[in-house]
Amino acid sequence: MSRTIVLLAYPDCQLLDVSGPWQVFASANDLSGRELYRLHLAAEVPGSVATNSGLPLQADTAWSKLSALGPVDTLLVAGGRGVAAQRQRPELLDVLRGQARQVQRLGSICTGAFLLADAGLLDGHQATTHWRHCAQLANDFPKVRVVPDALYVESAGRLTSAGVTAGIDLALSLIEADHGSALAGQVARELVLFLRRPGGQSQFSEVLANQHRASGALRQLLDHLHADPSAPHHLEALADSIGVTPRHLSRLFRQQLATTPGAYLTRLRLEQARLALVASERPPPLDRLARQWRLGGAEQLRRLFQRHYGVSPTLYYQRFGPSAQATTSTTLNNG
Known part of the structure; x- marks a missing residue:
């Protein structure tokens, strides 16, 4: 049975908040060879809608005529x-x-959550929005249980997601809930996307979020580290690669990133170990995962997970691994 999906736009909306989820649903239609989703763009009146990028969208339906x-x-x-x-x-x-009162699933992308909250539709629900605006959402709407760092949140049929590309994650999760992981995986591969970025995971990597603070030679060095985190990366060789002494390199890290080269590299490797863990169909042996990312042994990896993520690798996998994603999909499907 075909499902009708409506994306609601208005002047100066975020282009990707509309086009991202739209393309995910459209690709599901193309790859399945069936019209699984009937897509409509709603605005105050049908016609051109100017987005924040200047590229217009074409609405086919008026807000007031959705019943048609x-x-x-x-x-x-x-x-x-x-x-x-x-x-x-x-x-x-x-x-x-x-x-x-009529739709099966009502949701928002990014700051669209404020419109749902203004209408009183998030009261008593968990919700999220772009990380930059989570504090305002919580302050303006104390009845909303704001989850500040989630990619997307489902709460009794209310769907909210973080900024921009998280709307794509949300759309993929809906396809998986409606038609299974095989089709969702096909769509993800076709669009060169991650299939599994579970909603409960952080909106952004802390290491990557800090990367923009680096400049000059240090930024080039970080690009090198991110390209191959599992390489040896000795301090002396890193310093020599940008023409400074090891002491000066350590000073650059402290000044620009408020950390040390060793601590930064450890956190970067831990991020990669985390991603590898949740991407595995079965939990990999911790000692092998630790060796792969130069994080010592299994016990050291456990301590690092506990320190940085607040849980053990085993519990993290239970929450965010493939089986957890399947549970999320079932919840969405039943919502």
């Missing part, structure tokens, strides 16, 4: 700079309240 589409399975609200103006539109909030 028949039963709507999923309604996703885009975010973007224009959300502030839309929050002052009581008629739009009324549309969302009306749709909430």
